[in-house]
Every structure is written in structure tokens, then in C-alpha cells.
Amino acid sequence: MADNPQSPPVRERPLSPHLSVYKWPITMATSITHRATGIALSLGMIVVAWALIALASGPEMYQPFTAAIANPIGLIVLFGFLWSLVFHFLNGIRHLAWDLGYGFAVPTANRSGVLVIALSVLISAGLFAYGWWAVHGGLRA
């Protein structure tokens, strides 16, 4: 560790990662977004636990849950959770491909990054639109 009394005095240097120093190439942006969505999804597991507890506790506990996710803030949280999940899912597959040694060339990694961002928006918007349609009249009208 750095606080070994035997070592000579060390000049204070900034510690990595330097989020505010460099330009953000697409690979860096997707890497940071992967971590941010991972943390968001961890917090989102509270909503999953709440949903299961509400379901297990009967209709009088389930109604406040559906009311909470149906109000504007709830919808924003719900879409944020959905997009985070789809992004982390797609970018996670990209990471697993890298772990297997595929797609490391810079142009390939840049293209797969753009593809992941575009697909994550399209898929999450599509699923959300389907859910909205199913709730607001589509299936029950």
C-alpha cells in the first residue's frame, strides 16, 4: 500500500479512471454507461422485490404498486429500468464477445458500440410502447 513508511514521499497524482480529463470516444462512453446501468439495475432490484412482495400480499397491496408505476415519475423510472436492462444486456453480450477474443479491432468496437446504443433505444422503446398500448385500451377495449 502507499502508506508504507519506508517508501520515499510520493507526489500526489490523479488516480484513474479520469472521467473528466479525456474526450469520450464511443467505446469509453459505452463502458461507463455499462457500469452506470449496472448500478441503476442493482437499485432497480428494489422495484422487483417490491413487485413480488405486492403480488404475494394480495390485491390490496398490489393496487398501490401498479398505481406507483403508472404515475409519471413511476413511468420514467420504469422506462429507465427497461432501457438500462436492454442496454446492459446488449453491451454485456459485446463484453462476452470481447472476453472470447472477438471484435477487438477499433473500427469493429466502434461500430458495435453504435449498434448497441441504437438497438437498446429501439428495443426498449418498442417494449414500452407495447406495454403502454396493452394497458391503455389495446387488449381490453
Next chain:
Amino acid sequence: MSLETPLHRVQGLGSAHSGVGHFWRERVTAAALIPLSGWLVVSVALLAGKTEAEVAGFFQHPWNALLMGLFVIVSCVHMMLGVQVVIDDYVHHSGQRILLLLLNRAFTWIVGGLSLVALLRLAVV
């Protein structure tokens, strides 16, 4: 002359006391979550607009209850490992780091435990 014990040397882990177990478990849980999270997202989308009884009935089905239980367990392991890496990378003060690592573990066990107890009450009892 080495001060290492023969056991320590043959384990080959050095002063870190652990090997690639963390890295591997993160990848294995990631691979398992591809089908599990895909199943959950599609299922929840298809449950949108359904009544409480229909949603409860879906998760009471044995296969769905099993998949949901697996999703909760594998997600909790994956998120605990992933958030630990973020804390290790970004929190340089060792006291704060240890506190956050403990909170990460506590959060995982509480959220996972609540989810599994609720799922068992819903699907089994």
C-alpha cells in the same frame, strides 16, 4: 529462500488471497442472465395491462416460479460482483471502501432474501 509455506505456493494465489474466481463468476452469471433476463422482460411486457389475479397466476406456474427464482438469485450474485468492482475501482479511501463493500453485500442479501421469500409465499404456499 522463500518464506511461503508449500501449501501457499501450490495454491499460486499470492498476496491477493484469491484468483480469477470473481472474474469467472461474473462471466458465468452474465451468460446465465441472457436467457433469464430475456424471459423476464418479454413476460413482463406481455403481462402489462393484465389483472392482479392473472399476474399472480403467471408467477404461480411452477416453470415461471422456477425461472423467476433463478433470475433473482443469479441477478443478485451478478450485481454483487459487479458493484464490488465499481467500488474497488472508484473508492480509494480504504475505510469508505470497506464500508461500501459491506453495504453492497447487505443490500444484495436483503433485496434477494425479500424477493425469494415473497416468491415462495406467492408460488408455494
